[in-house]
Amino acid sequence: MGRRYRRRNSSSSIISDTVYVSSKLPWWGALIFGTLTFTVFYFIIPAWFSSRAAVPTEGTLFTPDILEAIIAPRIHWFERIGIACGLVGLFFCVRNYLLLSHAGYRERGVVGILARLFGRELN
Numbered sequence: 001m002g003r004r005y006r007r008r009n010s011s012s013s014i015i016s017d018t019v020y021v022s023s024k025l026p027w028w029g030a031l032i033f034g035t036l037t038f039t040v041f042y043f044i045i046p047a048w049f050s051s052r053a054a055v056p057t058e059g060t061l062f063t064p065d066i067l068e069a070i071i072a073p074r075i076h077w078f079e080r081i082g083i084a085c086g087l088v089g090l091f092f093c094v095r096n097y098l099l100l101s102h103a104g105y106r107e108r109g110v111v112g113i114l115a116r117l118f119g120r121e122l123n
Contacts, residue, residue: 015119019108022089030096034087042078046075083119087114
């Protein structure tokens with residue numbers, strides 16, 4: 001039997017990659033990486049999308065009102081990803097400061113799941 005293909009969500013992939021990278025960094029690296037990913041996903045990307053929707057471009061079928069209606073409901077996705085990545089960076093900052101060993105596969109999985117759950121609730 002062949003293996004089943006499991007399609008992963010792009011936000012899940014972003015958080016999983018953030019967990020993996022943060023678990024390998026020293027405590028100060030995890031703090032900087034968490035702060036950077038939080039800033040990018042919570043502030044910069046939504047601001048960029050909002051500015052792109054507000055500026056009319058010639059030669060397109062979409063007016064700024066249509067783009068705003070399409071993009072505005074999805075901006076909160078990036079904010080949730082930013083919160084989750086910031087929580088991951090904060091957790092691994094504290095964990096790597098207190099424990100000098102790297103996190104295992106199961107611990108990274110649990111942290112990823114908890115970050116996704118808390119990211120939804122804190123938004």
